[in-house]
Amino acid sequence: MDLLQSLQHLANDNLTFFTPTSGTTGAAAATARRFAAAFAAILRHGRHLGPAMSHLAQVAPKFDLDESTPGNGYRSLMEVVQICVDRAVQRCRHVAAHRKSLFFRAGANAAEIEAVAAALGQLRALLVLAAKMAAAAKGGRLFPDGEDNEEEEEEEEGEEGISAVVLREYSTMHNGCFYGRCLGFQFVPSLRPFLQTLAIGLVSFGENYRNRDPGIGVAAGSLFTSGKFALDPELRGAEFERLTQNLDVHFWKSFWNLTETELLASVASLTAVQVGLCRALAVPPEPLELPLARDPSRSVTVAPPGAHLGPAPLHLRLLSYHLRQGQDSAALSALSRQDGGPWTPSPFSWRRGPPLPPSPGLLVHFHGGGFVAQTSRSHEPYLRGWARDLGTPILSVDYALAPEAPFPRALEECFYAYCWALRHCRMLGSTAERVCLAGDSAGGNLCLGVSLRAVALGVRVPQAVLAAYPVTLVQAAASPSRLLTLLDPLLPLGVLCQCLGAYAGTLGEGSRSPPPPGPPVGEGLILRGLRGGAAWLGGLLRGRPPPKTESSPNSDGESSEDPPEDSLEDPPKFLGYPEGFRPLRTGGPPAIFGKIPPKPPRDPFMSPLLAPDSLLGGLPPIHLVACALDPMLDDSVALARRLRALGRPVTLRVVPGVPHGFLSLAPLSPECRRAGGLCPQKFPKKLPKIAQNPPNSPQNRLHSLKPPKNRF
Structure with a gap:
């Protein structure tokens, strides 16, 4: 790789310049030793990064959804390493160009080089772990032993899988170097x-x-x-x-x-699209009767949510760019909740004339927030734009949050809200000819869970689902x-x-x-x-040496590849770290072990990736929008691969450069705005009514969707 060769040349040149001569003392000599140790570490890591990257480059294509949709965690890790190497080249080049200047800030630049050296070392360790997971993957699985079915899991009972070993290893690795000077280096500037x-x-x-x-x-x-x-x-x-x-x-x-x-909320509202209707609702917990999808003459009763908290009103938020018939009804006004304030028409609604006829479409939205935080209010800015672009009412659900209300409470509330919207669509300003679900992160998980529950119960499934960077494996x-x-x-x-x-x-x-x-x-x-x-x-950044690490000098001024004294137990030998190399360790306890069992209950409604083929086969068209540099990328790719294997219509769009949660970051970045603009495009004006057909029927195969190219 040309970039790695440039890094090696620059680091070696700087190392020669800063190597202290015998007998030198004082602050300048100490700083020179810091530079020398950091550049020596960069040289060591650079020599090993090339072969590791070449190996992953051969492996990564096996885990893509298809040739036109390149994207998985192995590709993402390689991209992050390339960005970090490029950052290291820039820092080394800056030092080489200014090291003789009177205005050269030696302390700050030494700290920059130490930080990038530590980052390269930790990424080198991640490449080793990724190679081990790729070798242990069965059938191209991105979760080496997280997607096993029940039979395989029983066979492996009592044996520790590669997933648990890797988790234990990298949960003890030092990561402070990525939250200081290298913070967010992998994302768009x-x-x-x-x-x-x-x-x-x-x-x-x-x-x-x-x-x-x-x-x-x-x-x-x-x-x-x-x-x-x-x-x-x-x-x-x-x-x-x-x-x-x-x-x-x-x-x-x-x-x-x-x-x-x-x-x-006030600041966000200044830049948000003005809509004709934004009303907070409180729906009483009452049983609902819905017809069965295959036999409308029969019905099923949907009970109100009751897990953990007992029956309680369900909180919703209705958004509509145009005021539509039914949205100004007394029945809807009776459901307005106090925390939303008394409803008044938007001051801009007079420009749009009297209420329009009901929309044929309806979008039901579930917000993100890790299952533990936020409401529809914090996601309202981009929903207002969707309401304008789609021309349909949007019903956003404020579901109960964990840990006070863990699974299945949120899923119960979201499913009940979906069923309630089907029954009361006229009140919401829609004829519900096309009902779609949308959600981001935790909300994407709930979209999939609601759809699977509709399949299991036999009621009408949504015509399409948009899941942005969803969690599909809650483990x-x-x-x-x-x-x-x-x-x-x-x-x-x-x-x-x-x-x-x-x-x-x-x-x-x-x-x-x-x-x-x-x-x-x-x-x-x-x-x-x-x-x-x-x-x-x-402010002006001042130089400050980090805690002693692999790339930091010891008391004698020499670099050392020995780990810090507070390192935890040695990593398993089969992980295959090169001789003399060990990743930097955190000084605290592991991030997860001792707190969370690695495998919670294998409930397909909690983790859609674990759903059996009989349930996945009944899902509507699924549109997944993922981020190339998102830790949740593999959740989307793994689910898309399963759906594609079943012949189900699925699209996957992998967006480069932006982080998890980009929908909420649209006001801060043009790249996030462009990525967010992809989401409304996933809901065409007319959607095929395939939900009632058998999973592998010819009618369903006719509606398979070809994934778009992985570009804006």
Whole structure:
């Protein structure tokens, strides 16, 4: 690889320049030793990256959906390594060009080189783990032992699979180097200021999480905290790693729910599309009668949700770009809930004349948030754009959140909302000729679960499902894309496993208790995060050596490949690390083991990837929009491969450069806006009515959809 050759040449040239001569002492000599150790580490890692990448390049195509849809975790990992190598080349080139200048900031540049050297070392370890998973994969499975059926699982009972071994290994790996100077390096540049601000706000929020005192002293302390994290990337990375390792799901619930505050909601509404109707509803829990899809003369009763919390009103949000007949009815007004405020027509509705006839389409939406946070309100900005582009009403569901309401409560509420929408479509401004489901992340999982439940119950299935970066396997299972949780600032491993465990109900009874004391969720906290972001944008980064790592000098000034003293147990020998190499270790406990069982109940309605062929065969056309650099990419690819094998209509679009959750990040990045614009395109004006046909009938095969090319 030309890029690796350039890296080797630049690193060797810089190493020769900074190698200290005998007898040199003082601060300049210490900095030179830091440079020399970091460049030596880059040389070591660079020599091994080429062969590892070449091996994965041969393996990766076997795991694609098809030739026209290249995308899976092995490809993503290679892309991340290439981006990191390019970053290392740029840093090495900068040092070579300015190292003799009087204005060369030696400390800051040494810290940059140390950070990129540590990142290359950790990515080198991930390539080893990915190669082992590829070798152990059965039948091209992306989850080596996470997609096994019950019979295979019984045969392997008592044996530890490769997935559990890999999870244990990389959950102990150091990741602070990816949350400091290398934060978000893999994503498009337009997102990096936001990611820096987010990281600063997160660690500041974490320091004050248990303090309820809203006094000015706390505010001043938080301002100072934000500033120090903005100016010290190494400190920020270490604190980010500590938070993801130690804080429970209630912390993440509180932090993510900041998007529900009045301040952020008001700011978002300034740029959102104005709609003719936005009304919050509360539907009473009453049994519903629905006709069977194959025999409309017979019906089935759908009971209201009752798991964990008992019967309770279901909260919904109705959006419509045009006011339509039925949406101004007294029956709908009677369902308006107080927290949505009294309904009044939009000031822009007069431009659109009287209510239009009911729309033939209806979109039912389930929001994301890791099953534990957020509501339809925080997802309203992009839903308003969808309402305009699709010209159909959108019903968004505020389902109950984990850990207080784990599975199956959210699924029960979403399925009930879907059935209620079918029964009361006229009230919603639709004739329900075409009813589609849409959701992102956790919401994508719920879309698939609702569709599978409709198949199992025999009621009408939706005409199409759009699932954006969905979770299809609710397990702490390893796959090549899930290895990216080591460096993803939006979805770290500890956070992912906390959320999945909360939804699966495997965090234990203590996780359902009231959350520990935390700061008031209000504008003051958000402003402190914004101040931190401003400090980062305008501050000068000072150099600070990271904790002793493989690429850091020891007390004698020599580089060492020995792991830190706080390393955990040795990795299994069969993982195949090169002799003398071990990844950097975190100083804390493993991120997941001891907290979450790796395999919660194998319920197909919780994990659609585990559904039997008899259920998957009855699904409608499934449209999956995934991110190339998302830890959840393999969830989409694995499901698409299963559906394609069954002859079901499925499309998969893999979007480059953007992170998990790009729909909510559209105002911050043009790349996220373009990616978000793909979603409404997945709902054509006319959809084939194939849901009532047998799974493998000729009629269904005629409607197979060819995946689009993997480009914008």
